[in-house]
Amino acid sequence: MSQSVQAEPLQRISSAEGDANAQQFLFQSLMAGTATSALVQVKAVTGGGPGQPCTVDVQPMVHQVDGAGNTVPHGIIHSLPCARIQGGAAAVIVDPVVGDIGAAIFASRDISAVKASRVPSQPGSLRRFDMADGMYFGTLLGGEVTDYVRVQAGAVAIKTTAVTIEATSVAITSDTLTHNGKDIGATHKHGGVTPGGGETGVPV
Known part of the structure; x- marks a missing residue:
């Protein structure tokens, strides 16, 4: 069920009735222009990948409301830096895509x-709590995923179409190692081999 927004103008007839009312009007006017955080939708993504974190253009999703209750969509906020899990030169890279809904925090x-x-x-200007000084943090209100790395206590699951690993060396320590249900670990056996002192050939 939809719910209408009943807004009132900041300035009323009573705003001029005494210093207290005038100060309240000034305070509310200043607070109305203060940006703190917002749900935003990603409209464009620039950069990303193994290089520097990407930047995004976003649009706040909650409309502005005037004193008559009319809603006005926000414009696009450009070039917000994106947060990602990174320490030094090591990172987990999951760049946002157009359409994602996330949180923007304003400095x-x-x-x-x-x-x-x-x-x-030093600050680039004297502006305070402005949407131009936003930062994008992750995804909120996301939908169902098809590719994922899921970490739980005692279990890590990876689901995707292809996995590529580039490393100088790979070491796996486990009690078992299987592929499509077959043992390919340290205890696996080869069929059709005559016992003796020889070794099997290399994998083909």
Whole structure:
């Protein structure tokens, strides 16, 4: 069932009746322009992969409402840096895609200089709590997935079409190792071999 939004204008006739009411109007006006966090939808993705984390263009999903109760969609916020799980040169990379719904957090000061230099810097301007200083954090309200890495206590499951591993060496320690139900681990056996001192050939 839909629910209408009953909004009231910040400035009323009573706003001019005394200093307290005037101060309340000023305070509410300032708070109305303060950005803290928002549900947003990804509209474009730039970069990503093994390089630097991507940036996204997003649109806040909760519309603005004027004093008459009319809703006005937000515009697009461009080039928000994306968070990902990373420590030094090691990372888990799951870049967002267009259509994802996630959380945008807005900084208390202008972060443009830090984004450009990647070192501690003075604020790029005097703006405060502005949507231009947003950061994108992950996916919320996501749907069903088809490819995943699922981590539970005592179990890790991977489901996908293809897995590629690039490493200098690979070491597996386990009690059993199977492929399509057949033992291919340290205890596996070869059929059709005459016992003796020889060794089987290399895998074919």
